Amino acid sequence: MKKIEILKIDSLNRAPLIIEGYLFEGSDPDAPSVAIVGAMEGKTIIPLYTASKLVDFLKNGIDDSSKILGNILVIPSINHYALNINERFWPLDKTDINMMFPGYDQGETTQRIAKKVFDALEGYTHGIILKTRNDLSTCMPYIKLFQSGYEDLKDAKKFGFRIIHHKELKPTDTVSLQYNWQLWGTKAYSIICPNVNHVNTATSNEVLEGVINFLSKKKIIKYKLLSGYQSTIIRKPDIEIIKTPKSGIFIPTKKIGAYVAKDEMIGKIVHSLEGEVVHRIFAPCNGLIACHYKNALIFENAVAFRVVKSG
Amino acid sequence: MQTTEIFSSQLPVGEILSIKRTRFEPTKKKEGAKRISIVTGIHGDELEGQYVIYLLAKWLQENQNSIHGIIDLYPAVNALGVDSITRGFPIYEVDLNRAFPGGKHEFLPGQLVHALSLDVQGSDIAIDIHSSNIFLREIPQIRINKEFSPTTLRLAKQLNCDFIWIHDAVTVLEATFSHTMNSLGTKTLVVEMGVGMRLTKEYGVQLLNGILNLMKKEKIIITDEKFEARKPFSSEVGDVFYLNSPTSGLFVPELDHCAVIKKGEKIGTIVNPLDGKVLHTLYAPNGGILFTLREYPIVYEGSLIARIFGNNNEKN
Incomplete structure (x- = not known):
């Protein structure tokens, strides 16, 4: 496992924001690869918790590192600054990093963050985004895939969640990570996690198991886990x-x-x-x-x- | 004059959220008279428009015989935000200007913007007044989507603003009030001026004159009073140059907002109060008019410091 620095931003009064990724290099160069993005916003915990537990699983839960077949990059948090003070968005200007993709290296702070993160995510065959709902509701874990023309519904079933929400694309979705990642050739999926501020081990593990199921079924890792649900695709x-x-x-x-x-x-x-x-x-x-x-x-x-x- | 509630919602604890519109119209209906809607406070931290609407309502009260068409005023679309210094819709943390056109089955912010769209629909003209945000100070300017400029540019020139910025169509902006209303056939203009959380009285008076001038030209008011309409400079004849902060720190401006500057002129410094050092000195990337200047001094790498309108040979 290698820890890589994806970006560093100085602050006048806070310690620098350093976003790191955990790279697990695969043993099979022909295996598919995956990048997993955890918390892009604060106030909720499951995306962060799941991503961090995935790092632990890949580091300590797999007995033989050769069972990691494809490259896996995990970025547990992009927005430490928001998480640490219970803000939802970028604390200074309240912009949503997930509305800044593909990013712009000459633009505003969150556009620059998005650009550096997006550069690090480019080239992976698969991408997983851990998110919560944008509204004031909480939910069971499910997959959200935009009706963008790039989505892979068949592979989305490999997570084994009960539902896959095949959602109509809105204008504001065109600046999201999922849409842009797909546009750039990565098969991206958003896992919508329960929108809570505490860790409920059962539901939190359900998200982690879904990710592990996907990695296993896509032969990115060699690891046997009980299969999840046969997912149902739902639309409006x-x-x-x-x-x-x-x-x-x-x-x-x-x-x-x-x-x-x-x-x-x-x-x-x-x-x-x-x-x-x-x-x-x-x-x-x-x-x-x-x-x-x-x-x-x-x-x-x-x-x-x-x-x-x-x- | 009649004040009407266009949207209401009983809040959880002993309060009603009420979005109001005041209508001025002639006592006797005039055939073919036009309707204009002036909207502000979509962002709760932008208050310049409230002052403009106050001035306009006062003028209309004092000149009721001049009213020929229908004038609808919506001073506080995001009423909860305005009263709590919150840009987005409180609790939901949603930018209402990315939630249009909304729908009656959507979440509360979506229901609110849907109600506004329905109420404004049918107006001939709409003006959406913004005050930049708390970070930037802007000279009075009109923002126009290129897609709709054939119908809106003529109106924008009447508004007594200093700058007309015609920008390319961007998909994400389809969720704005102006795009929604333009798509529904109401010629809609976006005004940006001043700074968030504050009033700039001279800008308020300047825009009031522009709105009255436009209404006179469109025969929504009929009066002998003369209104000034300064000739704006337009992005059609030059470029907008951006200056973003190269580092994080405290921005100390060197120039006044709205100054005419030369390429290479010093705009300000980024300093560190902890050790008294200058971290970076900022120079103008091009000559022209400094039409946007940072107001909120704390900056991160990438924070917008200034926008300059000019052309490459600096003749503008």
Whole structure:
């Protein structure tokens, strides 16, 4: 394993930001290669935790280094500055690094960061981005692939997550790492992780196992692991969005990942000053709860649940 | 004059989020009269537009007989952001100007911008007033997407601004208010002026004159009062030169914003207060008008320091 410096930026009042990658060189020059990007933003922990545990797994969990067949680069964090002070984006100007790709070496700070990171990521056959949802919801781990014309849905199933969200491309997605990485010839996948600020070992390990499954099935590593799910590809019509007509204190009564029946109560809203239940949320269809609002205080008309329809 | 709520949402704890629009229109409807919408506060840390809208509302109140068309004023689109010094939509941390056109089934910021788009739709003209951000000070300028310049450039020249910047189409900017409204048939102009979190009174008065001038030309107001429309310089006849910080530190400007400068002139220094050393001296990469200058002194490598409009032989 080699530790490589991807970029260094000085700061007037903080220690320099040094972004490092952990490079595991493969034993088979013909094997595919992969780069894994962890935390691009702060405030959430699973992308960072998963990437760091992957470094540990590759370093200490594989008994024979020759079982690493293809080159593997892991960058656990790009945004230490945000993580260390619980900011979501780049702390000075609040820009999102994942809206700066492919980057620009003469541009603003986060464009320069994106450019140096992108240079380091170029040339890998596969790319994995560990992310959380952009909205205020948390979810079960799933793969997000843009409908860009470059996506590889077949390989996305090799992670073994329950769902693959084949998502329509929006204008703002054209500056994301996934889209640009694909444009430059890398088969890139985003793993959308639970949007939480604590480590729940079971769910966190699910993400790590998904990555290891993929590495194993793509013959980037030689390692036997129990297979995951046969993933289901879902698109917009497969998802039922459930909004709350009332604001207040949101209490989900069904967990993410649970199957629910039509008309079953899945959550409630409590009046924040008077304590009474002002609204009960019922499942509008049979299906699987894939996401729900992550905060206790919920806005009126906010999306409370996303249910993947079944039946 | 009538104030209407265009979007509301009951917040979790005893408060209603309410986005308001005030409409000025003639007491008797005029056939063929045009409608203009003035929008500001899409970014919560930009307040220059609030002052312009205040001045405009005051003028309209005092000159009600001059009103011939419909004038809609939207002073605080991101009302929660404006009152909490937050650029994006609070909690969601979403830039509303990357969330258009939104939709009624989207998250709350998407619902809000959707409501705004629907309400402005049908206007003949829209003006979206921004104040750069807290980092940069800008001279009053209009930003126009090249795709829509055949219809919007003529209007931009009436707005009494100093600079018209016609930029190439960029996919990510399709999620802005101006692109959305232009696509829906409303000729929409973006004004950038001043600096975030502050008011620049002279710029407010300058733009007020421009808006009144435009409204007079478009017969939205009919008045004998004369309004100035200075001739702007345009990016069609020159280039924009960028100066980004080569290092991190404290930026100390040497020049005034809006100065006419020569190539190689000293713009400022990057210094380190800890040891009293100058880390870097910054010089103009080209001659021209210093139309953007850094206001917030802390910089990282890459932070934008200045933009200069000029041409390669510095005749501009």
